[in-house]
Amino acid sequence: MKRLYTISLLLIALLITTDIYAQWGMSADSMVLINDGSTFGGGYAPFKFCTDGNNGVITTWVTGTHIFAQRVDANGYKKWGTGGIFVYDSTTQPLNAGITEDGHGGCYIMWIKYQVINSSASYTYVAQRIDSNGNELWQHDGLQVIFPNAINNFSGTNLTLLNDNGKGAFLGLEAGWYGGAGSIRAAKIDTNGKPLWDSSGIAVSIISDFRGPKLISDGFGGVDMIYWGDVAGAGNIHLQRIDSAGNLKWGAGGRGLNTLFNIGFPNYNITPSGNGDIIATWDGYSYHSGVYAQKIDTGGNFLWDTIEVMVCDTPAGQTYPDVISDGMGGAYFAWSDGRAAASPARIYAQRLNANGDEQWIHNGIALDTLNTYNPNPSLAPDVNNGVRVFWPSTNIQEHTLMQRIDTSGNILCDNLGDRVTPFNTVTILYGNRSVLHRASGGDIVLGYANYGLYTQYVPTGCTFAAAYNACDSLTGNFGSIALSASTYQFNDSSFALSGTVQNWKWGFGDTASATNDTSSIQNPQHTFSSPGTYNVCLIVTGGTSGTVCNDTICQQVVIIPSNIQSINSYTFNIYPNPAKDNFTLVCSDLKDNKTTLLLTDIYGRTIQTSALKNGANLFNLASYASGLYFLKILDAGGNLMAQQKMVVSK
Numbered sequence: 001m002k003r004l005y006t007i008s009l010l011l012i013a014l015l016i017t018t019d020i021y022a023q024w025g026m027s028a029d030s031m032v033l034i035n036d037g038s039t040f041g042g043g044y045a046p047f048k049f050c051t052d053g054n055n056g057v058i059t060t061w062v063t064g065t066h067i068f069a070q071r072v073d074a075n076g077y078k079k080w081g082t083g084g085i086f087v088y089d090s091t092t093q094p095l096n097a098g099i100t101e102d103g104h105g106g107c108y109i110m111w112i113k114y115q116v117i118n119s120s121a122s123y124t125y126v127a128q129r130i131d132s133n134g135n136e137l138w139q140h141d142g143l144q145v146i147f148p149n150a151i152n153n154f155s156g157t158n159l160t161l162l163n164d165n166g167k168g169a170f171l172g173l174e175a176g177w178y179g180g181a182g183s184i185r186a187a188k189i190d191t192n193g194k195p196l197w198d199s200s201g202i203a204v205s206i207i208s209d210f211r212g213p214k215l216i217s218d219g220f221g222g223v224d225m226i227y228w229g230d231v232a233g234a235g236n237i238h239l240q241r242i243d244s245a246g247n248l249k250w251g252a253g254g255r256g257l258n259t260l261f262n263i264g265f266p267n268y269n270i271t272p273s274g275n276g277d278i279i280a281t282w283d284g285y286s287y288h289s290g291v292y293a294q295k296i297d298t299g300g301n302f303l304w305d306t307i308e309v310m311v312c313d314t315p316a317g318q319t320y321p322d323v324i325s326d327g328m329g330g331a332y333f334a335w336s337d338g339r340a341a342a343s344p345a346r347i348y349a350q351r352l353n354a355n356g357d358e359q360w361i362h363n364g365i366a367l368d369t370l371n372t373y374n375p376n377p378s379l380a381p382d383v384n385n386g387v388r389v390f391w392p393s394t395n396i397q398e399h400t401l402m403q404r405i406d407t408s409g410n411i412l413c414d415n416l417g418d419r420v421t422p423f424n425t426v427t428i429l430y431g432n433r434s435v436l437h438r439a440s441g442g443d444i445v446l447g448y449a450n451y452g453l454y455t456q457y458v459p460t461g462c463t464f465a466a467a468y469n470a471c472d473s474l475t476g477n478f479g480s481i482a483l484s485a486s487t488y489q490f491n492d493s494s495f496a497l498s499g500t501v502q503n504w505k506w507g508f509g510d511t512a513s514a515t516n517d518t519s520s521i522q523n524p525q526h527t528f529s530s531p532g533t534y535n536v537c538l539i540v541t542g543g544t545s546g547t548v549c550n551d552t553i554c555q556q557v558v559i560i561p562s563n564i565q566s567i568n569s570y571t572f573n574i575y576p577n578p579a580k581d582n583f584t585l586v587c588s589d590l591k592d593n594k595t596t597l598l599l600t601d602i603y604g605r606t607i608q609t610s611a612l613k614n615g616a617n618l619f620n621l622a623s624y625a626s627g628l629y630f631l632k633i634l635d636a637g638g639n640l641m642a643q644q645k646m647v648v649s650k
Contacts, residue, residue, distance in 0.1 A: 024076030024457035027464050028399075028419045031447070031454035034059055034070045036083030047453060049446055050101045050163075052132065055438045057455055058107045059446065060087060060099045067094050067111060069130060072455050074440070080134035087128050088113075090141050094126075098159050102191070103166025105132030110161055110171065111142070125159070125173065127193060143193045146173065146185075147200050162215040162223055167191065170223045170242075172213030173201060184210045184227045186242055197246035204240055204248065205229055211265065219276050220244075225254075226270045226280060228263075235262040237282055239270070239296060250300035257294055258282065259307045271323045271331060273354075277303065279331045281311065281323040289314065291321045291335050295356060304356030311350050312363045314339045318348075324379040324387065326407070329354025332387040334367070334377040347377050347391045349405060360409035367403040368393070368417050378435040380443045383460060386412070390420070390435045390445060397423035400434075400445055404462060413462035420458045425449045474501070476540040476551035486559050487527040494540040494551070501542040509534040528559045533627035558628050558647055572633060578647035585617045585631070594636035601629055624648050 024032060047061040055074035060067060070084035087109050088094050097111040110127040126142035158174040171187040187201035195201075204213075210229040218224045221244035228237050240254035248254070257280055258266075268282035276298040284290050291311040295303040312318050316339035323331050330353040337348040348364035367389055377391040386406045393401050401417030425447040436444040438457075445456045458464075474494075481489045494501045506519040512529040519526070528534060537554040573586040585597065590612060597617070599608040607629065610619070626648050633642045 029422045031422060031425070031456040032072055032076050032078065034072065034078070034084065034453040034455055035061070035068065035451075037452040047446060047448070048097055048099045049434075049436060050099045050107055051436060051438075052107075053101055053103065053105050055440045057436055057444045057446075058099065058101070058130075059084075059453065059455065060097050060107075060109050061453055062094055062097055062111075065089075065091055065093055067097050067109065069099075069107070069109060069134070070453075071132070071134065074438075076455075076457060079132075085130070085134045087130065087136075088126075088141050095123075096159055098161045100161035100163045100169055102129060102169070103163055106130045106137070108161055108163075108169045108189075110145075110159060112159065113142070125171075127189070129191070129193065138193050145189050145193045145195060146171070146187055158212055160213055160215050162217065164188065165221070168196065170215055171201070172215045172223075172225055172227075174211050174213060174227075175201075182210055183207050184213050184225070184229075186213075186223070186225060186246070188244075188246065202242070202246050202248075204242070204254070205238070206231070206253070212268075214268075214270065216270055216272055216278070218243075219272060222249075224270065224272075224278055226257075226268055228265055228268070230264070233262070235264050235266075237263065237266065237268055237280070239278065239280060239300070241298075241300065255296060255300040257308065258292065260292075261288060263288070267320045269321065269323050271325050273325045273329055273331060274327075277329075279323055279325065281321045281331075281333055283319050283321055283335065285319075289316055289318055291318045291333060291350075293323070293331070293333065293352065293356070304352075309352070309356045311335075311352065312337070312348065314363050317345070319345075320376045322377055322379045324381065326351060326353075326387070327381070327385045330356075330359070332379055332405075333364075334379055334389045334391075335364075336377065336391075337364070339363075347389065347403075349377075349387070349389055351387075351407070351409065359407075365405075365409055365411070367391075367405075367411070368401065368415070376434075380435050380437040382406075388443065390443070391417075392426065393417070393419075398426050399423050400425065400447060402458060402462075418462050421445060421447050421454075421456055422449070425454060474540065474542050474549045474551050476538055476553040478538050478553065478555070480536075480555070480557065483525070486531075487525060488557060489525050490523060490536070490538075492522045492538065492540070494538070494542075501540050503541040505539040505541075507537045507539075509536055528557070531559045531628070533558050533625075556626055556649070558626075558649075560628055560645060572642050572644065574631065574644055574646060577644075578649040579621055580649060581622060582618060582620050583646065585612070585619065587612055587614050587617065587633075590614045595641070596634045598632040598634055599629055600632065601627065621648055 047059055049057050049059040052058050052071055056072055058071045060069045067088035068084040069087050071079040073079055092113050092115040094111040095114055099107055099109050101107050108129050113124045113126045115122050125146040127145045128142045129137040160172040162170040164170055168190040173185045175185050184205040185201035186204050188196040208231045213225050213227040215223050215225055218241055222242050225240045237257040238254040241249040264285050266282045266285040270278055270280045273279045278296045281293045290313050292308040293311050294308045297303055311333050319336045321335040323333050325331055332351050334349040336345045338345045347367045350364040351359040353359055377389050380388045382388045382404050389403050399419050400421040402420045403417045404412035434446040442459045447454050476494045479491050483489055504522050506524055508517050508526045510517050510528050534557045535554055536557055539552050541550050595612045597610045597612050600606055629646045631644045631646055635641050
C-alpha cells in the first residue's frame with residue numbers, strides 16, 4: 001500500500017517524474033502528464049478536450065502564442081509525442097481554443113486569431129482538423145472557415161464546437177462585440193472545412209449584447225443552442241433549435257427561458273432528455289439566489305409549468321449549476337451553494353423527474369461535509385441510472401473529489417467524497433467541464449498542476465481498483481515519545497503482510513544536527529538542535545524475495561522553547577489548543593476596549609494583530625502553517641498582560 005503523507009512539493013515531484021508513456025495510474029496520486037510539464041497557460045481558457053471516439057481523450061491548450069494538442073488512448077498511453085503536437089505556431093495571439101471530435105478518431109480545433117492590422121484589432125476564426133495519428137489535414141496554422149478571405153472588422157470572443165455525426169462540425173460564435181453591440185452566430189462546416197451555410201454563418205440573435213453560446217445535438221441532425229443576451233438592460237437566457245439546413249426553428253429570438261426576473265450574465269447548461277426534449281438550468285448570478293430549470297419540447301414549448309421551476313430556493317448564493325439526463329425523462333442537477341457559509345461554499349445536488357417534481361429532499365442534498373469553495377461541479381452518468389458528481393476542493397490542498405448518488409438520493413461513497421486526483425491539481429475552471437464519460441465505463445478527469453497538464457482515468461465504483469502486488473502489503477508507520485523538551489524516542493511500527501520489513505531510513509528534518517540528521521536503525525532517538533517545527537520522515541524497505549518495495553510516512557514534531565512561560569493565564573482561556581482551522585480566545589475581565597492580541601511565530605515575527613473584546617473572540621487559522629505560535633495580550637499602552645503558547649497542527 002503506497003501512502004504518501006509527505007508535503008505537497010513531493011506530490012508535485014511525483015507527478016512531474018511520472019513516465020510519460022505510462023498507463024493510467026491506479027490510484028488518486030498518479031496521473032498521466034499530457035504536455036512536457038514546462039509551459040502551459042494563456043488564451044483565457046486552461047484547456048479544452050473531447051473524446052477520441054475510442055474511450056480515450058484529445059486535449060488542446062494554449063501556451064503563449066502557440067496551440068498544442070495531445071491524444072491519450074483508452075489505456076492511458078500518449079499517442080502524439082512527449083509534449084503533444086503544434087496545432088498553431090505563429091507569432092499572433094490565439095484566443096479561446098475549442099475542440100470537438102471528428103467522428104473518425106481525430107478532432108476539429110478552432111480558435112480566434114488576434115492581430116493588429118493598420119493600427120486596428122482584427123479577430124479571425126481559424127480551424128484545423130487533426131487525424132487520429134496527430135497529422136494536420138488542413139493547411140498549416142489553420143484554415144479561415146468563417147468569413148473566408150476577409151479581415152474581420154469586428155471582435156470575436158467565445159466559441160464552441162460540436163461534432164456533426166462524422167460529417168463535419170457545428171460552430172457557435174460570439175461575434176462583433178464592440179461597445180456591447182454583438183451577436184450570436186451559428187455555422188456548419190464539412191470535413192474539409194468548407195462552410196455549408198452562409199460563409200459568415202447565420203445570425204441566431206439580433207445585434208446587441210449577446211454572449212456565451214453552448215451547443216448540444218437536437219437528435220435530428222441539427223443543434224440546440226443556449227446563450228444569454230442583454231437588450232435594453234433586460235438580461236435573458238435564450239434557447240434556439242437550428243436544423244441541419246441552418247433554419248431557426250423557434251423564431252428570430254428563440255425561446256426565452258427566464259420569466260421571473262432579468263439576469264445579468266448567469267451560468268447555464270443544457271442536456272437532451274430524450275425524444276428531442278431539452279432540459280436547461282441556470283442560476284440567478286450575483287443578484288438573485290436559487291437554481292432554476294425548464295424542460296422544452298421539440299416545438300419550443302415549456303413542459304414544466306408556464307414559468308421556470310425552482311431546483312433550489314434557499315436565500316443564499318447558488319452558482320455554476322450543471323445538469324445531466326437521468327435517462328427517464330428527468331434530470332440530475334448539481335451546483336455550488338453558499339447556504340452554510342458565504343465563502344467557502346459546498347456542493348449540493350437534486351433530481352427532478354420527467355414532470356419536474358423534486359425526488360430528493362427539498363433544496364437538495366449536500367455531497368460533502370466540508371466547505372470547499374470552488375464552483376463548477378461536473379456530472380457524469382453512473383450505473384443503474386445513478387449519477388457521479390465531480391468537483392474541485394480547496395480543503396487543505398487543491399484536488400478533485402467524486403461522489404456517487406443513486407436514483408433515490410442515497411450517497412454511495414465516503415461522506416466527504418472520494419479524492420480522485422493528486423493534491424495540488426487544479427480542475428474544472430471557467431465553466432469548462434473537466435470530466436469526460438467513457439462509453440466503456442468510468443470517466444476521464446482533466447486538471448493541471450503548475451505547468452503540467454494531466455489526465456486521470458477514474459474507474460466505476462467509489463475507489464480505484466488497483467491490482468494486488470507484493471508492495472501493497474508493506475505499510476510504513478511510527479510513533480514518538482518526548483524524553484525531554486528537545487529529545488524524542490521514535491518507535492517504528494511498520495509491517496508487511498507479505499514478507500518482512502528489511503531496512504529503515506530516518507530523516508529528522510534537522511539539517512543543523514549534521515550527520516545526526518539521519519539514522520538507519522529501527523527505533524532511533526534524536527535530539528533536535530533548536531526550537532521549531534520538524535518534518536520527520538521514515539522510509540521502510542521490504543517485501544518478499546525478489547520484490548523490493550518502499551513506503552514513506554512523514555510526521556511533524558514541534559520543539560517548544562523552554563524559556564517561554566504563560567503569565568496571568570487565569571484571565572484568558574484558549575481553545576482548542578492544539579488548533580487546526582480556528583481557535584477561540586475568551587476574555588473574562590477586560591476593562592480597556594483597546595486591548596490587543598499580538599500573534600507571533602517562534603522567531604518573534606508578528607503574524608497578526610487584532611483588537612480584543614470581552615467574551616469570545618474567534619480567529620481563523622486557514623492560512624497558517626503547522627507549528628508553534630505565541631499569543632501575547634497587550635494593554636492600551638503596549639504592556640504585556642498575558643502570553644500563551646499555541647500549537648497549530650494541520
